[in-house]
Amino acid sequence: MSPLPTSTKLDHRLPRYHRVREALSAEIAAWRWKPEEAIPSETEIAEAHRVSIGTVRKAIDSLVADGVLERFQGKGTFVRRPDFQSSFFRFFRFANVDGPVRVPVSRILKREVTTMSAAVAAALKLEVGAAALRFSRLRLIDERPLVLEDIWLPYERFKALLAIDTREFGDLLYPLYEQYCGVMVASAQETLSAEAVSAKNARLLALVAGEPVIVIERVALSADRQPLEWRQSRGPASEFRYQVEIR
Amino acid sequence: MSPLPTSTKLDHRLPRYHRVREALSAEIAAWRWKPEEAIPSETEIAEAHRVSIGTVRKAIDSLVADGVLERFQGKGTFVRRPDFQSSFFRFFRFANVDGPVRVPVSRILKREVTTMSAAVAAALKLEVGAAALRFSRLRLIDERPLVLEDIWLPYERFKALLAIDTREFGDLLYPLYEQYCGVMVASAQETLSAEAVSAKNARLLALVAGEPVIVIERVALSADRQPLEWRQSRGPASEFRYQVEIR
DNA sequence: TAGTGGTCTAGACCACTCC
DNA sequence: GAGTGGTCTAGACCACTAA
Numbered sequence: 053m054s055p056l057p058t059s060t061k062l063d064h065r066l067p068r069y070h071r072v073r074e075a076l077s078a079e080i081a082a083w084r085w086k087p088e089e090a091i092p093s094e095t096e097i098a099e100a101h102r103v104s105i106g107t108v109r110k111a112i113d114s115l116v117a118d119g120v121l122e123r124f125q126g127k128g129t130f131v132r133r134p135d136f137q138s139s140f141f142r143f144f145r146f147a148n149v150d151g152p153v154r155v156p157v158s159r160i161l162k163r164e165v166t167t168m169s170a171a172v173a174a175a176l177k178l179e180v181g182a183a184a185l186r187f188s189r190l191r192l193i194d195e196r197p198l199v200l201e202d203i204w205l206p207y208e209r210f211k212a213l214l215a216i217d218t219r220e221f222g223d224l225l226y227p228l229y230e231q232y233c234g235v236m237v238a239s240a241q242e243t244l245s246a247e248a249v250s251a252k253n254a255r256l257l258a259l260v261a262g263e264p265v266i267v268i269e270r271v272a273l274s275a276d277r278q279p280l281e282w283r284q285s286r287g288p289a290s291e292f293r294y295q296v297e298i299r
Numbered sequence: 300m301s302p303l304p305t306s307t308k309l310d311h312r313l314p315r316y317h318r319v320r321e322a323l324s325a326e327i328a329a330w331r332w333k334p335e336e337a338i339p340s341e342t343e344i345a346e347a348h349r350v351s352i353g354t355v356r357k358a359i360d361s362l363v364a365d366g367v368l369e370r371f372q373g374k375g376t377f378v379r380r381p382d383f384q385s386s387f388f389r390f391f392r393f394a395n396v397d398g399p400v401r402v403p404v405s406r407i408l409k410r411e412v413t414t415m416s417a418a419v420a421a422a423l424k425l426e427v428g429a430a431a432l433r434f435s436r437l438r439l440i441d442e443r444p445l446v447l448e449d450i451w452l453p454y455e456r457f458k459a460l461l462a463i464d465t466r467e468f469g470d471l472l473y474p475l476y477e478q479y480c481g482v483m484v485a486s487a488q489e490t491l492s493a494e495a496v497s498a499k500n501a502r503l504l505a506l507v508a509g510e511p512v513i514v515i516e517r518v519a520l521s522a523d524r525q526p527l528e529w530r531q532s533r534g535p536a537s538e539f540r541y542q543v544e545i546r
Numbered sequence: 547t548a549g550t551g552g553t554c555t556a557g558a559c560c561a562c563t564c565c
Numbered sequence: 566g567a568g569t570g571g572t573c574t575a576g577a578c579c580a581c582t583a584a
Binding site: 547548549550551552553554555556557558559560561562563564565 | 566567568569570571572573574575576577578579580581582583584
Binding site: 095 | 568569570571
């Protein structure tokens with residue numbers, strides 16, 4: 053294995069396993085290994101960093117705990133692609149869950165270049181009035197509206213999306229962010245609430261005005277925890293379950 | 300240190316650190332050490348279980364990760380008391396959050412001895428029709444109804460609660476469980492949904508029938524993950540926020 | 547100073563995967 | 566059979582806490 057670039061100045065006061073962890077995550081962020089690709093074996097990493105295998109294991113342990121890597125006995129350790137598709141189905145439960153798991157069909161209702169409102173700018177840690185890309189999107193299963201989304205992105209980082217016809221966006225946005233904007237969503241913070249649906253949203257969701265809808269506000273973050281996207285989703289409460297463990 | 304009781308039949312096929320973990324969490328659940336109390340040192344535990352210190356560390360690591368124990372360098376390892384009061388305020392947000400944090404006042408509306416319904420029995424891993432203790436409780440802030448709760452407990456473990464006048468219950472139940480039933484809630488699983496409020500619940504919550512309410516189903520667990528309590532809470536959606544991090 | 551957890555080593559053997 | 570991660574050992578030294 054070639055010598056590992058210690059890209060950032062590594063503080064010698066930090067524990068070794070911590071320095072190994074930083075070195076590995078820096079290399080992952082720099083795409084030395086693509087998602088789904090195996091990183092070198094624990095023995096190789098230990099030799100490269102001149103530490104014992106136990107120290108490497110501790111570094112990898114913490115990256116696995118943070119969902120950055122995945123281990124498979126006998127196969128290797130792999131860069132994990134955060135699977136928001138499956139998380140979608142972890143959080144949403146539908147009346148007819150017997151059949152195969154399906155991604156809802158997405159329909160972009162609107163795409164515009166605008167400026168950040170105060171609330172969105174705060175969530176994305178940008179200036180109020182900064183240039184923004186905004187999407188309105190409807191997600192359906194069996195032609196039945198399921199989720200209505202209002203999505204805000206910083207213009208500079210995502211302007212490449214303007215070049216694509218919205219009818220060719222496909223059903224998932226995060227793969228597009230990766231492909232066209234070189235940006236990978238690594239985690240997200242969500243805030244749930246509920247409200248009586250407005251007349252306008254009721255029309256789009258095929259509900260009666262006043263029926264309860266769940267509202268989810270999501271800030272999507274990169275691996276180094278920079279906010280990338282703000283999104284607000286609304287769906288009929290009757291179709292919705294959300295599970296959490298408190299400790 | 301006295302020999303540790305290996306209370307449950309421990310499967311010798313399991314990894315040793317796993318067996319040590321099970322033994323420790325069983326003892327915590329059995330109140331061998333009270334919350335905020337130090338457990339024996341890693342060296343002592345290693346000797347008692349005849350494993351190396353590294354194996355003990357791995358067992359304790361996982362209990363710390365699960366929020367059951369807390370470590371302090373130079374001081375020891377302590378049984379953690381989950382702070383459900385503060386978690387209540389992490390999850391709920393009220394219109395007037397400027398003032399000091401307050402626990403809602405609790406009013407027990409009803410206490411009865413009954414039998415487990417199918418759904419509750421399944422959640423608590425008991426037989427349908429097993430004896431149950433059931434409470435209906437309303438929680439208020441400034442005389443304003445905030446949460447309506449339906450609480451189910453296994454009769455045997457909690458029958459001591461029948462001896463206390465419900466007007467003397469106080470505003471939090473988990474301290475009562477600890478004091479009178481020798482049971483500590485260590486974690487909980489919650490499922491969120493929303494619905495249009497029924498006429499009956501609307502009356503109790505001072506809402507108009509049909510307004511959206513959040514529904515939280517909670518199963519409270521002991522340190523060794525035995526289900527202790529099932530509870531369903533309903534509150535006006537307008538008063539409610541819930542925050543989660545996805546990875 | 548004695549005792550605690552925090553870090554680290556340099557091996558060992560096992561279970562699993564793939565060829 | 567070769568290579569991987571999973572478990573485990575029996576120590577070591579360090580940093581921190583409390584008496």
